[in-house]
Every structure is written in structure tokens, then in C-alpha cells.
Amino acid sequence: MIIRQTDFDLSSRNTFRMQVKCALFVEVTEEADLAALDWNALPQPVMVMGGGSNLLFTKDFPGTVLHVAICHSERSEESLSEESWALGAGVVFDDFCAWAAAEGLWGPENLSLIPGECGASAVQNIGAYGVEAKDIICGIRAYDRETGTFVHIDPADCGYGYRTSKFKTEWKGRYIITAVTYRLSKTPQPKLDYGGIRKALEDRGKAVSSEIAFASLRPLPSASPTGPSLLSGRGWPEISEDTAFPLSPQDIRDAIIDIRRKKLPAVEEVGSAGSFFCNPVISREHFARIEATAREDNGPEYSVPHFEVGDQIKVPAAWMIDQCGFKGARNGGAQVFHNQPLVIVNASGTASPADIIGLENQVIRAVEAKYGITLRPEVEHV
Numbered sequence: 001m002i003i004r005q006t007d008f009d010l011s012s013r014n015t016f017r018m019q020v021k022c023a024l025f026v027e028v029t030e031e032a033d034l035a036a037l038d039w040n041a042l043p044q045p046v047m048v049m050g051g052g053s054n055l056l057f058t059k060d061f062p063g064t065v066l067h068v069a070i071c072h073s074e075r076s077e078e079s080l081s082e083e084s085w086a087l088g089a090g091v092v093f094d095d096f097c098a099w100a101a102a103e104g105l106w107g108p109e110n111l112s113l114i115p116g117e118c119g120a121s122a123v124q125n126i127g128a129y130g131v132e133a134k135d136i137i138c139g140i141r142a143y144d145r146e147t148g149t150f151v152h153i154d155p156a157d158c159g160y161g162y163r164t165s166k167f168k169t170e171w172k173g174r175y176i177i178t179a180v181t182y183r184l185s186k187t188p189q190p191k192l193d194y195g196g197i198r199k200a201l202e203d204r205g206k207a208v209s210s211e212i213a214f215a216s217l218r219p220l221p222s223a224s225p226t227g228p229s230l231l232s233g234r235g236w237p238e239i240s241e242d243t244a245f246p247l248s249p250q251d252i253r254d255a256i257i258d259i260r261r262k263k264l265p266a267v268e269e270v271g272s273a274g275s276f277f278c279n280p281v282i283s284r285e286h287f288a289r290i291e292a293t294a295r296e297d298n299g300p301e302y303s304v305p306h307f308e309v310g311d312q313i314k315v316p317a318a319w320m321i322d323q324c325g326f327k328g329a330r331n332g333g334a335q336v337f338h339n340q341p342l343v344i345v346n347a348s349g350t351a352s353p354a355d356i357i358g359l360e361n362q363v364i365r366a367v368e369a370k371y372g373i374t375l376r377p378e379v380e381h382v
């Protein structure tokens with residue numbers, strides 16, 4: 001089914017709640033609709049939108065906004081240890097995370113509560129708490145506008161990086177993703193190392209001991225026909241049918257939801273597009289200069305949060321924005337979120353694109369002046 005609406009109000013379709021319109025809004029519910037569309041007759045340009053959760057509309061959009069509302073789910077492969085599921089591009093990503101956790105399948109639990117749809121997860125390589133979508137995507141189906149055919153794309157060819165892929169660069173506008181296949185594990189694969197996860201689990205009364213690192217190496221009895229006998233006699237403990245892994249993907253999902261609810265604004269309550277800026281990656285020399293500035297500000301013992309990325313250093317943009325005193329700063333109806341300054345919110349509910357962009361520029365200029373780093377927005381400006 002193809003739904004078309006001209007002069008369409010996009011305010012309920014973007015999580016920033018910008019009150020803008022597009023010349024034409026088109027929604028398709030089946031793959032065949034994409035082949036049936038008369039692409040040349042559509043107002044140009046054509047942009048594809050998922051949940052509208054990573055976009056800032058800066059003005060009315062003169063072209064066509066296309067929403068792929070294909071929502072099927074289908075198991076494509078199953079082995080003793082894994083299952084692969086193909087999900088329509090329009091499936092809400094967190095519905096998939098919730099379903100996988102409830103089924104006891106491992107993979108997307110750390111990505112819980114990220115707003116948006118499955119199609120966008122493969123474009124943006126969404127990520128949180130030490131996991132990225134690329135870690136679990138094993139196939140992509142798309143409509144190729146250049147050839148008018150449907151194609152399978154291997155994720156290895158997608159040029160995945162931190163919040164980016166070829167869909168955002170050299171392939172922009174070419175492929176319309178219709179389904180994404182995710183690989184889910186039946187055996188425990190807990191990823192607990194990102195700051196705060198273990199604590200959130202403990203706060204929920206879940207024991208997180210070193211046992212877990214070891215336990216995660218053991219196959220579940222049901223997933224391994226020869227597991228117990230193979231393992232016994234090699235210094236591994238016997239696994240009996242009632243040997244249970246101490247954590248479930250649901251436990252981790254619940255802990256991640258706790259962390260996110262404490263730090264991030266709920267999109268149903270206040271408009272935002274999640275992290276507004278990317279975390280910059282800089283040289284060690286540059287980082288040493290930042291440390292020196294931070295110690296002048298905060299005392300000689302102060303330690304700057306950072307992560308090693310190869311021979312470079314990733315510095316949290318949230319920390320720099322915080323150090324520049326921007327927590328809670330306002331510009332018209334826009335505000336730097338008080339709990340997580342990486343997020344800009346539509347605090348008044350009626351903030352204009354100019355309010356948001358004005359605040360964005362103030363933040364960029366302040367961080368540039370203090371640390372010599374030009375923050376790059378993560379949110380796509382349209």
C-alpha cells in the first residue's frame with residue numbers, strides 16, 4: 001500500500017518535534033510499492049526517514065519524505081547456537097530488542113531503548129554501551145534506485161564506522177533499505193564492560209562476579225549436544241542441566257533501561273534527537289594539552305575521562321560541554337539537557353530550528369575556544 005499526503009506536517013514524525021512541512025510524504029508498506037513508485041514524478045529531492053529520531057529539520061523540506069513502513073519479521077536461519085531474524089525496515093528497533101530479550105536471545109540487549117527503526121539502525125550503525133548495530137547485522141535487503149532491482153548487501157561492504165556507513169556517504173540516496181537481518185545468539189554473550197552496566201545490575205540485585213566472564217564461555221547445555229562431556233576432564237566444571245547462567249539478556253536490557261532513563265530525556269516527554277554531537281577522536285599530544293587545561297581548572301589530580309582508540313584518544317563531548325558550563329543552558333526554547341549535556345532538547349515544546357542551531361553554535365564555539373576541538377554534530381541536519 002502506498003500512502004501519499006501533500007504539504008505534510010512533519011512535527012509528529014521527528015522526535016525533535018520541529019514544526020516543519022514537506023511537499024509530499026509517502027509511506028510504503030510493501031517492497032513491491034518501491035518498484036511501483038514513479039520516482040521521477042516525486043517532488044525532489046527524495047529523502048528516506050525512519051523514526052525521525054536522528055534528524056534536525058532546519059526548514060520546510062521542498063521534496064518528498066519517504067517512510068518505509070515494512071514491518072514483517074521472519075526467522076531466516078537457525079543453528080544450535082544462533083538464530084538470524086530478518087526484520088522489516090519499519091520495525092521499531094526497541095520492539096526488536098524487547099522481543100529478543102524476552103526470548104532469551106543475546107545480541108541487541110545493550111542497544112535497548114535507542115529510538116528509531118531497524119532500517120535506520122543499518123544506516124547509522126547505532127551504538128550504545130559497548131555494542132554497535134554492525135556487531136549483530138548479518139544481512140541487508142534494499143531497493144537499488146539505480147537499477148530498479150532488489151539486492152542483498154553484505155554488511156562487510158557497508159564501510160561501517162562510528163555512527164556511519166556508506167549509506168550516509170557514497171551510497172546516499174541510492175539504496176532504500178527494506179529489511180535488516182540480525183544474528184542472535186542462544187548462548188550467553190554478556191557485554192558488561194561499558195561504565196555503569198555492572199553497577200546498574202548490582203543495583204537491581206543481580207550478582208555480577210568474575211564468574212560471569214568464565215560462565216559466558218560455557219555453552220548452554222541445550223545448545224551443545226556434546227558440551228558437558230567435552231568440557232569435563234579439562235579443568236572445567238561439570239555442567240548439569242540445571243546449571244544456569246546467572247544473567248539473562250532481559251536482566252541486561254533492564255539495567256540499560258535504568259541507566260538510559262536516569263541520563264537521557266524520554267522522547268515521549270521532551271523533544272530531542274539523542275546525542276547531538278559525536279565524540280571527537282584526537283591525537284595523544286592534543287589530549288595532553290586538554291589534560292593540562294583540565295588540571296588548571298580542576299586541580300592537579302584531576303583525571304579527564306577518555307577512551308583509547310588505537311593510538312588516538314576519544315574524549316567524551318559531554319565532558320567538554322559540561323566543563324564549558326553549558327549544562328541546562330538555554331537559547332529560546334532549546335536547552336542543553338541537564339543530565340547529559342551531549343543532548344539538546346526542545347525544552348519549551350515549541351523551539352524553532354533557529355533556537356536549536358543557535359545553541360549548537362554556542363556550544364561548538366565554546367568547546368573550540370577552550371579545547372581547540374570542533375565538535376561535529378551527530379544529528380543529521382536537513
Ligand code: EPU
Nearest residue numbers: 128129274275277278279305316318319322339340341342
Ligand atoms: N560526562 C560528563 N558530564 C555529564 C555526562 C557525561 O562529564 O554530564 C562524561 C562522563 O565522563 C561520562 C562520559 O561523559 O563517563 C560519557 O558519557 P556517556 O557514558 O553517557 O556516553 P557518551 O559518550 O556521552 C555515547 C553515545 C550515546 C550512548 C552512550 C552510551 C555518542 C555520540 N553518544 O554517549 O548515544 O547512549 O555513549 O553508550 O556516541 C545517541 O546516539 O543518541 C546516544 C544517546
